Amino acid sequence: MTGRQRFISVLEGREPDRTPWTPRLDIWHNYHRAAGTLPDGYGGLSLEQVEKKLGTGRSLRDGVVFDMYNATSRVRQIKTEDGYISVIENDAGAVTERYVFMPGAAGGAIRPARTEHYIKARTDYPVMLEYARGIRYRPAYDKYLRYDAEAGDDGLPLSIVGDVPAATVLRDYIGYNDCYYHLADYTDEVETLMDELKKTLAPMLEILIKSPGSLFMHGMHFDSRMLPPPVFDKYILPYYKTFAPKMKDAGKYTAIHQDADATGLLKSIAECGVDVADCMCTRPMSPLSLQSVLCEWKGKITVWGGIPSVTLNPDSFGEDEFISLASEAVTLAKEGGLILAVSDNVMPEADIGRVRLVSDMVNGG
Secondary structure (H helix, E strand, C coil): CCCHHHHHHHHHHCCCCCCCCCCCCHHHHHHHHCCCCCCCCCCCCCHHHHHHHHHHCCCCCCCEEEEEEEEECCEEEEECCEEEEEEEEECCCEEEEEEEECCCCCCCCCEEEEEEEECCHHHHHHHHHHHCCEEEEEECCHHHHHHHHCCCCCCCCCCCCCCCHHHHHHHHHHHCCHHHHHHHHCHHHHHHHHHHHHHHHHHHHHHHHHHCEEEEEEECCCCCCCCCHHHHCCCHHHHHHHHHHHHHEEEEEEEEEECCCCCCCCCHHHCCCCCEEEECCCCCCCCCCHHHHHHHHHCCCCCEEEEEEECCCCCCCHHHHHHHHHHHHHHHCCCCCCEEECCCCCCCCCHHHHHHHHHHHHCCC
16 A cells, blocks of 8 residues: 555554554754754655654645635735744725744744734724735645645645634634633624625635545644633634535545644544544643544544653653653554544654654554
């Protein structure tokens, strides 16, 4: 079987010849290449060459099926000493958000952190509402087909198509520090903005359905502490109950990026009708055990993860502990419903030998 065939077989509930293993290595590789600290034997290697050397499948997360632009607003970036400011301007006014590179980011090899959000006051809502009304999507299937051809049979391309409306407003536009104050004080404004984003996403859904792609990530970081079940069930679940069935009918897979603590949300997420939970965050990075998640979602959602990122760091997790955890994950993967990966990413401080160790377990080495 090829890497792609193994991946698809798990999604379809069939047994592959061996467990697909697709850790995300881009942050590790980008950081050490920029810093000139790639280990012996890896210097000068591309990310694809590193994946082959380590015996992993390819993590293909750059499938583009549309171009996005805005018909009502101007979006621009202003560089600062420690990052940049993003500005949205339209007839209703202007809003800003700020990103800052953290110390040790290796000249930008690690993505910056958002320290300021677009919506800070009630007066910012008209600007963001006008921005939402102007969102447009243009099919770009040629880009996907080129990427798919370059990927070959080593993996299945994933297209990341943005977050769902409620999460976009609460987490990205307002921020979790303030979103519940806004939801209480400016309920109409918050919900109107969510509804406008739902309208603009309808054309996107049609583009996905008609596209040559098959796996799409839509929704991310659903944390039960930030989006407790009552909020999730009111604002997010109904959206998926419309979106997911249409994708299934078209033969498409819907993934969520679940790099967050889903304790308390497992049943709600299962009701969404999504197919894959990418970068599923499990113990020791959340209270959830991998086995408990697999039992809860058996036959409903494929878990894409199993190796928490922190366990690759020898300063945080002992060698014997890691071998035990990895062995359990490999064993559970053989029972179905699990595509092995690192949740969320192999970080710069990781012992790359531990990635190789999992490859040996999977490949029978």
